[in-house]
Amino acid sequence: MYKITLFLECGSAKPCCLNCFCVCRGGKEFLSFDLDTVFDVNSMVAEVLFAILREEVKYVHTDADLLAMERTARGKKDMVLCYVQSLGTQEHRSIMETAYVYGSKHQFILITGGPVLKQLGANESSLSSRVWFLHCRIPGGFSTPTASERCPVTRMRRALSTLNLHSFLQLMEAPLxxxxxxxxxxxxxxxxxxxxxxxxxxxxxxxxxxxxxxxxxxxxxxxxxxxxxxxxxxxxxxxxxxxxxxxxxxxxxxxxxxxxxxxxxxxxxxxxxxxxxxxxxxxxxxxxxxxESQFGKLNDEVAASVFENTGNLMDLDSITQLTSENFHSEVAQSSLTVVLFYLKWDAVSMAFLSSFIEVAEKLEESKVDDVLMSVVDCGEWTDLCAAQPSALVPFQPITEFPRVVLLRPQESPQYYESMLGSEALHRFIILSRTAAPVRLSTQEEVTSFLQEVPHGSQAGDRPDRVLGLFRSPTDASAFVEAAMSLRGEVLSGLLMDGPAEKWAAAHALHLPAVLAFPSWRTPAHPSALPAASSSAAELLSQVRLAMLHPMPELTVDNLPSFLSLGKALLLLFVGEEEDEIGQRQNQELVEEMRRAVELGGARMERYLACWIHLGSTPAGMSVLGSYLGYMPPLPALVLTHLPNREEVYQYPADNVVAAPSVLQWLQRIEDGAELPAGMLGADSWPPSAAFYDLLKVMEEAQEPESMQQPTPADEEELEEEEDLHVEEALVAEKVTDGSPEPNPSVHSEL
CATH class of the missing domain: 3.40.30.10 (Glutaredoxin)
Structure with a gap:
């Protein structure tokens, strides 16, 4: 396990690397870089992987070096020769990420120009990047194109990216x-x-x-x-x-x-x-x-998004800019105020601000006029963002950005905790406009609640719903509390007294009852939840659990919800299909997994059967590679996140994914007859130094001199500190002449 550390200062007698970026292994410094070489996310990832993959990725300078490597690899291993104009770029990162997956199978070689490029017949001035595959492990059965001592070469003809390079290497493994x-x-x-x-x-x-x-x-x-x-x-x-x-x-x-x-x-x-x-x-x-001409060397994704829109002034007409002067009056006049607290110099804030404006424009287009979309620049109105909770400021001080808070007169604030995207925020606001719970009194109102789509919803969007049936308000108190916590996620309805008894009798139910209507299931088949002795917290958990799909497609958005269940993931990875045949094949695989869950019955309750579509969720490709250490052919079925275990098991790639075979494979794993294909890495990286309150130090430095009159004890302590600093300076002067091993004592985690 490696740890990345940024050294800021050194209080040790030994010299340390100042302003450098270090990779540590086993608590010891493994390698260090000057900060000039790690200028963004791409360079950081590329340089760290380049340092770790020393054997997998070699750097050659001359054609003689390349020829020597070809002779060594002949008959043993194919080679991937990669050219980039400079290190630390997006192309360099793509190469290193691919080498991390394929490094055990192919020998990777990196060049940045010179005689090797000329020998390959490429013009350095007209290329930004290029990849060649050297067939040194010659397949049998067909003659090679040349009898030379050099390995046959195939050039990758598509632009260099992680996905294109992965596809190219897969194609190189196809039969000639x-x-x-x-x-x-x-x-x-x-x-x-x-x-x-x-x-x-x-x-x-x-x-x-x-x-x-x-x-x-x-x-x-x-x-x-x-x-x-x-x-x-x-x-x-x-x-x-x-x-x-x-x-x-x-x-x-x-x-x-x-x-x-x-x-x-x-x-x-x-x-x-x-x-x-x-x-x-x-x-x-x-x-x-x-x-490249548009973005230059700006490679960080969020920063690139902000840079792209730097010259485009955002249209703020659809949102209200709140200040300390107008905040209270504006909030009091609106039934629902959605406030975005942001910082102008924060890249994530500015990227999300454009999504926030997009949501405001959608609400305006759909004639949703009871929502006030507003923003607060916390860099300018610090007093408002840092104010303590009161009747006028009902929310906690804002300490993380961007932050979205929903405010209603005389009600507690509601915080948005989902994805920072326009679709998720729009859906949350639309569902938050409805009361939680909606008080129902007739059969017609219940039918309308279960069937109608909230005004302003996106086309095809069907919300989850939950209906509570109780005899009295006292019985419904836990349900009401849970419904308030679910506001923005689920539409909740409440039916009480006589109408509740009638509706329950018509549907063969006993009061009290709570019915969950997930969006993926028809309203005619709700899930009945235990409501008699459930607390609000238990009811909240039960509702969220009932809304989860039994065979879900995992996405970046819903993954935390499913991981929180604590179940082992029986995870199917399927590729991106380009035609109806591919779509049908993927659907058949998912159906076969669903059949395995049904056939397994109670023994499958410990597993969460799910799937990832690598076309709609490209991040799944990196996940699969990290599980197994390489990219297997698709479809791929793995068992991972076993409770209190780190093993990852892979379903045999040469076996058809069929329900009986999957159940037999799981039984072999339970019996200990299957060997793991990989291991989950430990993600616990505690900080190696105490938190340093830099803001407090700055505030103390800016206090008036009259407030900092030193006492005799302070003067004595100050003199001791000055002597100590002089002593440290003398030690540092001596150390400069020698070259002992650096041992920084004060640093912060990056």
Missing amino acids: VLEVDVDPSSVPPPQFPYQLTPQVFLFSRPATEHLDRDAAGALAWRLRGVALLLLVHRQSPAVKTPEEFNVAYRRPEKSSEVKYLTLHSLDEVSEIFLDQDKEEEEEEEEEEEED
């Missing part, structure tokens, strides 16, 4: 030539991760099989990284292609249709794909240059 005995039209389109890769079909006859195989191998090397090549044996009765055609191809990104051609040379075949690929590559490079 695949031989089939069926007609090209019967060959299924390529599956993940090759689903967008064209397929080229050549035909072979028994009399010329050896020559056909050589031709297929030669063409496959030309199209390596561009298309998958298949050799079709005509002697098979399943091949129906007319004799006049000798080439066929399919472009899955456009259509699943197979096109047939009659060509006279391999050059004609390669031109079809290489010319179009060159055009796409030029378009990507133009887009990349456009992005």
